[in-house]
Amino acid sequence: MEIDNHKLIYSIAILVVAFLVRLIISSSLRKIRIKFGFQKSRIVAINKIITILLYVTAITIIAFIWGVSDEQFLLFVSSFLTVLGIAFFAQWSILSNITAGVILFVNYPVKIGDTITIMEKDNDIVGEIKDIGAFFITLQTKKGDYISLPNSQILQKMIRFK
CATH class of the missing domain: 2.30.30.520 (SH3 type barrels.)
Structure with missing residues (x-):
């Protein structure tokens, strides 16, 4: 199998851009924490969530660059969400505790x-x-x-x- 140089360059560029965006967001979150007096633990948690979303997006874009078809990707996402939905349906208390944890963490006095x-x-x-x-x-x-x-x-x- 021959490696396509353009795909490799695009993939590396996307990872570099994702890394730079993460650094900019982390720096901005630190400045926001100092300016508004937010707790460090809240900023760290928000930073982790943003980092995960950023890298998942980058990996998704890279998968499309390397030729993953829309149908394959949608099949994977729908299968994953189905399994996740069944797991949460079986454990309503887990879902309610996670939701309550987000509310407590973000919007509670x-x-x-x-x-x-x-x-x-x-x-x-x-x-x-x-x-x-x-x-x-x-x-x-x-x-x-x-x-x-x-x-x-x-x-x-x-x-x-x-």
Whole structure:
């Protein structure tokens, strides 16, 4: 099989452009974090998501350059989404926790390092937010204990914060 030099050059150029765009975006995110006072952990997570999307796009473009047909690509994407959909359908709680984690991370008035009180019927939970993950939020109590709560539960509870 003969390697087409034009395809190779285009592929390398796309990877270089993707890498340069990633560097520019990373630099811009650092400046935004400093200007607006966002937490470093939020910027790191956003940077990871953007990097993954950028490289997936670059790999898709390279696949088309090397001759992957539209039908083959659509078959792969539809198969992948079908498997993913079945997996999420089997685990609704996982999907709701991931969605709640994104909401907590991006658009919630508390952030990592804040102290919150989760108002329960019988026993309130007071703790400092140590991590907001994809599935759980981790709190550290005044005693030093760590409590892990599902993200979907956090959105359903009344929370007091300062």
